[in-house]
Amino acid sequence: MAPTAPTAPAVRTGSQALWLRWVRANAVGELIGLGLTGAAAAVVMLAIAPRHPLVAVGGVVASGAIEGTIVGAAQWRVLRDHIDVSARRWVTATVVGALAAWAAGVTPSLLLADAGGAGEPSLPMQLGFAVALGAVAGPVLAGPQALVLRGRVERPWRWIGANAVAWACALPVTFMAPALAPADGGVLVLAIAFAVGAFAAGAVAGAVHGVVLVRFAAGTANRS
Numbered sequence: 001m002a003p004t005a006p007t008a009p010a011v012r013t014g015s016q017a018l019w020l021r022w023v024r025a026n027a028v029g030e031l032i033g034l035g036l037t038g039a040a041a042a043v044v045m046l047a048i049a050p051r052h053p054l055v056a057v058g059g060v061v062a063s064g065a066i067e068g069t070i071v072g073a074a075q076w077r078v079l080r081d082h083i084d085v086s087a088r089r090w091v092t093a094t095v096v097g098a099l100a101a102w103a104a105g106v107t108p109s110l111l112l113a114d115a116g117g118a119g120e121p122s123l124p125m126q127l128g129f130a131v132a133l134g135a136v137a138g139p140v141l142a143g144p145q146a147l148v149l150r151g152r153v154e155r156p157w158r159w160i161g162a163n164a165v166a167w168a169c170a171l172p173v174t175f176m177a178p179a180l181a182p183a184d185g186g187v188l189v190l191a192i193a194f195a196v197g198a199f200a201a202g203a204v205a206g207a208v209h210g211v212v213l214v215r216f217a218a219g220t221a222n223r224s
Contacts, residue, residue: 007117015214021078022213023206029074030202033067035175035195038067061102068098073201081185082151082217093144100144102138123179130172138167142209148212153216 041064049056074093077086123131142163149156177197181189 015218018078018082018217019207019210019214022075022210023203024139025074026071026198026206026210027080027203028220029071030067030205031195031199033070033074034198034202036070037063037067037196038198046068050118057106060106061099064098065095067102068095071098081212083149083220085148085152089148090145092146094141097141097144101141104140105133123176126175126179131168134167134169134171135164137171138163138165141167149216152220154219156216158212159216162209162212166205169208170205173197173201173204186191 004046041060044056044059044063048059070093072091073087075094076085076090079090080087110148139160146156146159149159150190174194174197177200178193181193185193
């Protein structure tokens with residue numbers, strides 16, 4: 001007997017499973033990748049910035065390679081089962097995108113830090129800035145990945161728009177979590193808040209651009 005085509009509920013279940021795997025991969029990837037990148041950037045700023053600010057900015061941008069490598073590897077472990085993309089190409093594209101996104105974000109972030117003069121910018125100001133920065137950094141991050149997807153999925157440039165929306169939603173979370181931590185909690189509480197923010201931001205971003213990823217995977221399955 002010839003195998004029957006999957007029923008609609010089965011297709012939905014498969015799509016939901018892929019989406020959940022993607023959300024989890026991005027959440028864990030950002031927890032580890034952004035956490036280590038943030039720690040490295042903090043060390044660079046504390047140790048180098050007072051004497052060599054431009055070198056420190058370069059060091060912060062370079063630390064984005066940590067996030068790109070870890071997140072790219074986590075994403076590829078999901079992608080490999082649905083889209084024919086090599087680990088080397090995907091991780092390399094993610095690293096390149098992460099470096100460019102950090103470069104695009106560092107200077108405006110430094111300007112924001114100075115915007116309040118002697119005081120700290122208000123939380124609404126920080127969140128508004130984060131939305132705008134995410135809308136810019138998302139496409140910068142996704143551009144190299146979209147090049148890798150070209151020829152493997154239909155309309156790969158949708159990935160750029162998906163990341164613009166995803167990071168406009170996700171980046172404010174990384175600002176909000178530390179801002180809501182108790183001011184007298186100390187370094188440990190701040191570190192935990194940052195970790196929670198990184199995990200949540202990865203989950204939010206994955207949830208948004210994961211919708212487009214599921215469509216890519218469905219289109220690839222239909223062509224095979």
